[in-house]
Amino acid sequence: MRTAVAVWRRRHSPLCRTTDLVEAWVTFAVVLLITLAAPAVGWLCGTLTRAALQESVRVQHEQRRPTTAVVVRAAPERAVIPDPEMASERAAHAQVVAKWTAHDGTRHTGTVTTNRRTGRPGDRFQVWTNEQGQVVGRPMDNTTASTHAAIAGIGAAAATAALFEGGRRLVVRWLMLRRYARLDQAWAKAGPDWGRTGAGS
Structure with a gap:
């Protein structure tokens, strides 16, 4: 210049x-x-x-609804190849078998991910479900x-x-x-x- x-x-x-x-x-x-x-x-x-x-x-806010899931038991551990980058994420979250009622009133049970603080049987935590009652990610917000x-x-x-x-x-x-x-x-x-x-x- x-x-x-x-x-x-x-x-x-x-x-x-x-x-x-x-x-x-x-x-x-x-x-x-x-x-x-x-x-x-x-x-x-x-x-x-x-x-x-x-x-x-x-669209996501129209199709996804919040509901409360209840932990039934811990999900069985799966054999996975260790990944150092995912170690901290696995340490903060737990796979559990939970049950929930979808927006249309149907009952569902399945394996979901929750944090360690709500990973014990009987613990309640919020999940988002789609129109079929399946657990999906939280909808994106405007911010x-x-x-x-x-x-x-x-x-x-x-x-x-x-x-x-x-x-x-x-x-x-x-x-x-x-x-x-x-x-x-x-x-x-x-x-x-x-x-x-x-x-x-």
């Missing part, structure tokens, strides 16, 4: 090459794009994501939806800015290769006579 500003200041100098001006203009255009287009892309992505997530929130939408918008803006900057770097690299190629050509012409008396050097 500083190089482009310096080039722009000495653009009328005879030492300023065409490739220098091109680099300055490309940098100026990329700065404008990062300043204006990247936030616009982020805002658009965040708005569309928020609308989609709000619709999911509405979570807005947070995810904001993260998506920020990510889209950052990715757009990175794309523009990556394009600028590719153009600058191409310009540098052209400069080196022209320098090699000029040196090839002047090189054989360099330093000779009467060679015009």
Whole structure:
């Protein structure tokens, strides 16, 4: 960026090459794009994501109902391959056999996950059920939806800015290769006579 500003200041100098001006203009255009287009892309992505997530929130709250489950007994232990990343999660939760009454009045029994504090027979805890009475995850709330939408918008803006900057770097690299190629050509012409008396050097 500083190089482009310096080039722009000495653009009328005879030492300023065409490739220098091109680099300055490309940098100026990329700065404008990062300043204006990247936030616009982020805002658009965040708005569309928020609308989609709000619709999911509405549907989930329509289809999922809270109910109280009662622990019957601990679920039988299953042989699993140890996973260090899941160890803390397994330590905080327990698999239990529980019974619950769905929103339509039907009774169900099945294996569910609860925390260790409510894992004893007779303990009660809240679960969410779908239209078939099966236990499902808690529906997303509006705050979570807005947070995810904001993260998506920020990510889209950052990715757009990175794309523009990556394009600028590719153009600058191409310009540098052209400069080196022209320098090699000029040196090839002047090189054989360099330093000779009467060679015009």
